[in-house]
Structures are given as structure tokens and as C-alpha cells.
Amino acid sequence: PASQPSDSLQSVLKEHPKRNEKMLRFCRLHRIQCTAAVLLLTLLSLLSFFFWSETEIAVNTAESNIQLQPQRHLKPASQIKDRPAGPPRISFGTKYFGDNSGWKDYTTRWRENGQRSCGFDCDIVLDPAIADAVLFHGRDLPSKPPKLQRKYWQYWVYMNMESPLSTKSYGYDVSSAPAYRFLFNWTATTMLESSVHMPYGMWSLRDKPVEGPFYSPQKKRYMAYIAFSNCKYSYNGRAEKIAELKRYIDVHVYGKCGDRALPKDWNVWRKISEEYRFYLSFENAFCRDYITEKFHNNGLDSQAVPVAFGGLSRSDYERVSPPGSFVYALDFPSMRQLAEHLKQLAADEAQYASYHEWKKRYEISPRSDLLCGTCARLHKDRSVGVFDLSRFYDIKRNCRPSYYKYLV
DSSP states (O other): OOOOOOHHHHHHHTTOHHHHHHHHHHHHHHTOOHHHHHHHHHHHHHHHHHHHHTTOEEEEOSSOEEEEEOOSSOOOGGGOOSOOSSSOEEEESSOBTTBSHHHHHHHHHIIIIIHHHHSSOOEEOSOGGGOSEEEEEGGGOOSSOOOOOOOTTOEEEEEEOSOHHHHHHTTOOOTTSHHHHTTOSEEEESSTTSSEEOOSOEEEEOSSOOOOOOSOGGGOOEEEEEEOOOOSOOSSOHHHHHHHHTTTSOEEEESTTSSBOOOSSHHHHHHHGGGEEEEEEEOSSOBTTOOOHHHIIIIITSSSEEEEEOSSSHHHHHTSSOTTOOEEGGGSSSHHHHHHHHHHHHHOHHHHHGGGGGGGTEEEEOOOOHHHHHHHHHHHOOOOOEEOHHHHTOHHHHBOOTTOOSOO
16 A cells, blocks of 8 residues: 655645645555655755756845746756847737737837847847847736747847726736736836836937027916826826815816817927917826826927826935926925926926026937837847736836825
8 A cells, every 4th residue: 555644744735725735646546655756846846946046036126126037948148059040030929909019019119220229139020939139018928828939049028017906997908817927028118117218218428518598488388287098097196186286276278178279280280389388298107217208298398397296205206207307296285385386386487497408408309219129139138037027017116105195
């Protein structure tokens, strides 16, 4: 008869009843010594741990320490022998918001100017099987990972420009699914700690300072305005805060959530900013580094001063904007006090003008290019490992609680 497990082994097995039952059944069926079998499995596990721990890499960031876990399919660059010759190749593993037009836009910009200005050489290919990096759009990932041939030199990149809260609410979040948890090698998001950082806007130092004027005081007829069409999805009480702010100052609301038509022509929309003192750059969530075109395009790249309402803290905005370029709403304990501050700035032309001084030395530049960032990474970084996507994109780690009550 098969031997019974020893007392010490029984104490271990009691911690996992299901595993205990399966192991005992296996032992009795094959008439082997349970103790010897467990010792052998333990030895193999230890050897595996030491082998794979050699490839574990930590990515240190200001906000957290995301561990790259060992991954079997990748090999260090020094061990790659049969990769096709030529520049690194980039391809796409999903659609982009339901079709391929978005990827085509990225590719067109890359071929027209992006590749020339990037400083790194890469080819864009249609076949993911021959690519060095494959981009997957988070909103278009199926419930189960796509069945693609994956070479051992190939990097899979999780790309998402939405916040974790928005992604979850729309029902497209697969980041916590077990099958996706340790699947991607790199990330491309708005978060600073991403492998490829993708802010909605950037700024740079001018070659030489320029003189104003940067706005006309005589044209500033109105106090504040906002483009607001997503009335349903908000996780920080945005609509309520706008309504409250309107009790103390005039706010014009353009778009589906207001009573003013939103111009389709960007030049017309930008010209409207000449008439307003402030643009309300109110995001729909307080999430790490989630700062969209509401701040960069509608705010900084206009003649109105942006009033920022988003991110996890003021420092999120300070990292992606010139100094002295915005008002941070959460610096004030209430909408009433924010309104009082805006009225004070509007009444003091010199103080208001100081929020435009940054334009002398800095300028808005095109947002970072996804393909250039990925290409640069392929040339500079061949680290071996995968991200724990469920932790990287975790709502509790990256966002404040829904309907945060800081502003009352």
C-alpha cells in the first residue's frame, strides 16, 4: 500500500485542503512515497526561483516601485541569434477604438515627419509576427488575450490614454484579468512611470525669448468658460462643482452639457479664448497624471488661463506645464473661495498678466509621439520581464475615491 505522509508533511498539507486531497489521491494511485515526491517538487521550485530571479528587474519611479516579473519567452539581446536583420519593427495587435483609422493616423504622422525628427530608426509593419514591439490598445482588448505568434525577441506594449476609472466604467478594463496580468512588457499611458510616457501635451524652451502682448485686455469680456459634453461619466463630482461655481461667477458652458454650441473648427474655438479670462480645465477623475487636452489644448494653448481640476496633486500639473501657467482649483477649500480668487485676479490686470509671462520663454510643442517613444525604447532598452498590469493600472493605487469630497 502507498505510504501515509509524515507528521511534518501533514501539517503543511493542512494549510491547503484541496491541494492535500489531490496530492494524497495522486500518491495512492501511483504508489509512491509522498514525502519524497514533495521534497523533489520543492527542490525543483527552488531551482526555478533562483534561475528566474536572475532576470528580475525593478523599475524605480518617483511614485512607486513596479516590479518586472520573470518571463520565459524573452531572451536578453546578447542571446538573440535569429532575429531578422534591419531596423526594429513596430506593429499593432488590436484595433484602435473599433477600427484601424487611429493607428493609420499614428503611422502617417510617423512617415511624414515623426521618423525624421525622432532620432531613432524603426519600420512600421502590418504583420505582428515579425515585429519587435506590438502595440495593444487597452479599450480594444478582448476578454481573452489575442492568439498571436510571439517571438522570443518581441515586446508587447499596453497602450491606454484613458484613466483607470474611465477604462473601468466603460467596461473595457482587462488589466485585472488573470490572463492579462503578466502579459505585457511595456506600458504606454499618461502616467509618468510608463515605459513610454504619453502626456496629452508638452512644452519646451524657446530658442530665444519673445515679447508679447499675449492677450488683449480689451477683448476679455467674460470670466470663465468650459467645453463639456460628457455629462454622464464623472468620478469627482465635476458637474456639481461647475454648477456650484456658477453661483459665484459667470461660467459659459459649451457642448452637450451646456447651452452654447461647440465649434467644430479648432481655429474658431481658439479664437473664442480671446474673450475669456479663464478656461475651466476640469477632468472627470482625480487620477495620477491624467491631464488631458482640456488642460493642454483648451487651456495652455489658448489666450485664457487654465483652472486645473484633476490629477492626484498639483505636482502632476507642474511636471507637464510651464511654471506659473495655471490656477490649481484644489488649492482652495471651496468653490466659493476659488471663485473669489478668480475675481481678484480678473480685477488686477498685472496679477492676471503674470499667468501669461511663461509664454515669453516657453512654447507648446506637439504631444509625445507613441511610435517615436516605442522606437527609442527598442533601441535603448532590451530589459527582460513583464509588468504586473493589475497593479500598474490599479484604481486604488492611481485614483482618489469616487466623488471625492475635498471641495465642498
